[in-house]
Amino acid sequence: MPLLDVSGLTIAFGSSEVVSDISFAVGAGERFGIIGESGSGKTLTSLAIAGLLPDGAQVSGSIKLDEMPLPASEKAMARLRGQRIGMVFQEPMTALNPLMRVNAQIEEAIELNGNSSAKMDVPHLLAEVGLELRHGERYPHQLSGGQRQRVMIAMALASQPDLLIADEPTSALDLITQRKVLDLIAEICSRRHMALLFISHDLKAVARLCTRVAVMHRGQLVETGPATEVFAAPKEAYTQKLVAASRFDLRAQDRAVSDETLLSVDGITREYRQGGMLFWAERPLRAVDDARFAVRQGECLALVGPSGCGKTTLAKMIVGLDRASSGAMQLEGITYHGSDLPSALRRDMSLVFQDPFGSFNPRLTIGASLGEPLRLETGLAADQVRARLVEAVEAVGLHADMLERYPHEFSGGQRQRLAIARALVTRPKLLVLDEPVSALDVSVRGEVLALLSRLQKDFALTYLIISHDLDMVAAMADRVLVMEAGRIIEEGRPEQLFAAPQQKLTRDLVAARLPDIS
Amino acid sequence: MRKLLAHPSLTIGLGATAIFVALALLSLVWTPFPIDQIDVPRRFLGPSAEHWLGTDNLGRDMLSLVMAGAWTSFLVAAIAVVIGIGVGVPLGLAAATWGGPVEWLVLRLSDFIFAFPSVVLAILITTLIGPGATNAVIAIGIFNIPVFARVARGGAMSIATLDYVAAGRLAGLNNAQIAWRHLLPNIMSLLIVQGTIQMSLGILGEAGLSYIGLGTQRPATSLGLMLRDAQGLFLLHPWLSIVPGLAIVLIVIALNLAGDGLRDAIDPKLRQENANALA
Numbered sequence: 001m002p003l004l005d006v007s008g009l010t011i012a013f014g015s016s017e018v019v020s021d022i023s024f025a026v027g028a029g030e031r032f033g034i035i036g037e038s039g040s041g042k043t044l045t046s047l048a049i050a051g052l053l054p055d056g057a058q059v060s061g062s063i064k065l066d067e068m069p070l071p072a073s074e075k076a077m078a079r080l081r082g083q084r085i086g087m088v089f090q091e092p093m094t095a096l097n098p099l100m101r102v103n104a105q106i107e108e109a110i111e112l113n114g115n116s117s118a119k120m121d122v123p124h125l126l127a128e129v130g131l132e133l134r135h136g137e138r139y140p141h142q143l144s145g146g147q148r149q150r151v152m153i154a155m156a157l158a159s160q161p162d163l164l165i166a167d168e169p170t171s172a173l174d175l176i177t178q179r180k181v182l183d184l185i186a187e188i189c190s191r192r193h194m195a196l197l198f199i200s201h202d203l204k205a206v207a208r209l210c211t212r213v214a215v216m217h218r219g220q221l222v223e224t225g226p227a228t229e230v231f232a233a234p235k236e237a238y239t240q241k242l243v244a245a246s247r248f249d250l251r252a253q254d255r256a257v258s259d260e261t262l263l264s265v266d267g268i269t270r271e272y273r274q275g276g277m278l279f280w281a282e283r284p285l286r287a288v289d290d291a292r293f294a295v296r297q298g299e300c301l302a303l304v305g306p307s308g309c310g311k312t313t314l315a316k317m318i319v320g321l322d323r324a325s326s327g328a329m330q331l332e333g334i335t336y337h338g339s340d341l342p343s344a345l346r347r348d349m350s351l352v353f354q355d356p357f358g359s360f361n362p363r364l365t366i367g368a369s370l371g372e373p374l375r376l377e378t379g380l381a382a383d384q385v386r387a388r389l390v391e392a393v394e395a396v397g398l399h400a401d402m403l404e405r406y407p408h409e410f411s412g413g414q415r416q417r418l419a420i421a422r423a424l425v426t427r428p429k430l431l432v433l434d435e436p437v438s439a440l441d442v443s444v445r446g447e448v449l450a451l452l453s454r455l456q457k458d459f460a461l462t463y464l465i466i467s468h469d470l471d472m473v474a475a476m477a478d479r480v481l482v483m484e485a486g487r488i489i490e491e492g493r494p495e496q497l498f499a500a501p502q503q504k505l506t507r508d509l510v511a512a513r514l515p516d517i518s
Numbered sequence: 519m520r521k522l523l524a525h526p527s528l529t530i531g532l533g534a535t536a537i538f539v540a541l542a543l544l545s546l547v548w549t550p551f552p553i554d555q556i557d558v559p560r561r562f563l564g565p566s567a568e569h570w571l572g573t574d575n576l577g578r579d580m581l582s583l584v585m586a587g588a589w590t591s592f593l594v595a596a597i598a599v600v601i602g603i604g605v606g607v608p609l610g611l612a613a614a615t616w617g618g619p620v621e622w623l624v625l626r627l628s629d630f631i632f633a634f635p636s637v638v639l640a641i642l643i644t645t646l647i648g649p650g651a652t653n654a655v656i657a658i659g660i661f662n663i664p665v666f667a668r669v670a671r672g673g674a675m676s677i678a679t680l681d682y683v684a685a686g687r688l689a690g691l692n693n694a695q696i697a698w699r700h701l702l703p704n705i706m707s708l709l710i711v712q713g714t715i716q717m718s719l720g721i722l723g724e725a726g727l728s729y730i731g732l733g734t735q736r737p738a739t740s741l742g743l744m745l746r747d748a749q750g751l752f753l754l755h756p757w758l759s760i761v762p763g764l765a766i767v768l769i770v771i772a773l774n775l776a777g778d779g780l781r782d783a784i785d786p787k788l789r790q791e792n793a794n795a796l797a
Contacts, residue, residue, distance in 0.1 A: 319688060320688065321684055321687060321688065343690050346688065346689075346690055350688065351684075351685070351688055353681040353684070353685065354681075355681060358680045358681040358682065359680075359681035359682050359685060360682050361682045361686075361699075361700050361703070361704065362704065363703035363704060364699070364703075369682065369685075372685065372686060372689040372691070373685075373688065373689040373690075374689075375689055375690050375691070376689060376690050422685065
């Protein structure tokens, strides 16, 4: 007898069906994963099970918990959510009340469940999710992302639920924290014999946690089966594509890396003034601390590190968006300190942003956005500008007609291609790529990386990739720098560095890598 | 567009506003009776087929007065909004893009203006250039400046953190170009909503200033001036106060409904655009 039985679930908004005719069952204590990309309807499915669908959603089909259909009244549903179903959301910062201490929030979750000895249980729950007692006294903003997600899990556990729904619980966390939270969820589920409905786009995370998986694509359930079978021998074409995309095998292309130095960074430091009064100001925060390295012409250098280690700040100074507090950089032998980068040099370097949705002005056509960097090149006639734009768009495998369209008409993967096209219009030498694929769906990541690697060869580009994704770095980079708390602590070729890491952080990063599926 | 009109409060608000504006515009070319036609024997009449809204203490047709008065009110409020947008938005955008001392100056300047009650400022202006509708426009317009400056700054600051602004900077755009090309178009919807609300506040402000004698002067008319004329006769002929009063209330409600509706209509649209990113 399954604990959760979903049959024929269909969710529609007006005339558009977002989830169509989905059926699956989760047994007591079973760990079930739903895999899907953005827009596949996986989150709406989980919200339907928790009875939290937004207004205006039309639902048909049945959802049964222990053979009983979900109650229709919101009040009964709320009680059920409190007692039988726990939920963990993607973004722990917005899911916690910023004005309440952690203890109070967990206590509230226990009390709502009708338990009067709430205060007694809080320390146990904190311990169970691997937090210390002192963390309970803090407010959410005083905790790190991983700690906040642990608090969310503690609150979900407060009611001793039979089913835990976790919707992308780790995608906002960095690599090391992600692994720790995944391990924690796995451990708690087996200890409490609690069923898990794990929703994610990350095949490796699902493979780590779940025994059975379902693959969703455009609102439909494509494939269901035991995790090992689905990953080892996927039957459907879409699943095969996903499984293939979860591995990066580009590596080893014959590019000429010259010995000439294109960019050298000499002891760059960036300090931020922290709060405090005029005279007794606190010690400034050092985001980047004496960074030194050189990028050779034609190479692909990767900068890895946990979130908050200063890698994005460093990238901003290199491209000239921020100014270094001390130290200097040299691009093609010309010294600069960040925002004083001479505009003649600006066109030799460009930046590709992480989030393809924020990197285009929604009110400008793609052509207008792409043409913007061409202001750096003086004396281009209108038809030359047009030719450059067409050249750039075609280089990333898109059609010149798209220049007249607006950003919202494109998917995330296409936008990222267009962002790369914008970075190419000035025919730069150095491309700085800030997490170029981490905001993209798994199935298009491979395509974008293949594109980047082809472009590097075709246009003799030099790449500086900033990322926390070691698999991607291993596939792309010739050389890797590891950054921790503003300092560069280790350097080496990826295969050698990941096989024998010297520093503790590098060892942690390597250990946190999820095993390959199948 | 069809989605916008599906909003009931927006449809009602915009529809009612359009009717009032049409009546006000009509008064420029035609009113049932000339507004300066005095007919003392036929004064204090109630509504009739000939005078739909009756006549006032001098026998003038009230419907004609309301139409002409509404025009004055709309004109004063609209010019004041234009002043507010014209000066406030550039100031707000400058504060958001330049930051530092420019921002400090703009913010302190708005604090300074906010600290004065509008009536005090209007009295000050009156002593300088004498009473009149122009006065009301200037006084209300000055008060619109910090409102729009703050709205523009707030909206622009949240846009300025987005990657496409950074991309613009990398492309060598200067602050003014960033503000014009990337920030302004993306805060337009905020400004439209705020503009509608400031319109309704401006109409109230004009009525208030005319009522205390600092705004529109005879022979021109405005809704506030009609109230002023009627106040001495309120106990004997309440109708004379009720007509302009009700007209003000209806116009302000219509504009507020339109403003609220626009805000609602614009917000979910934003949410819907992001729906793909969330799912």
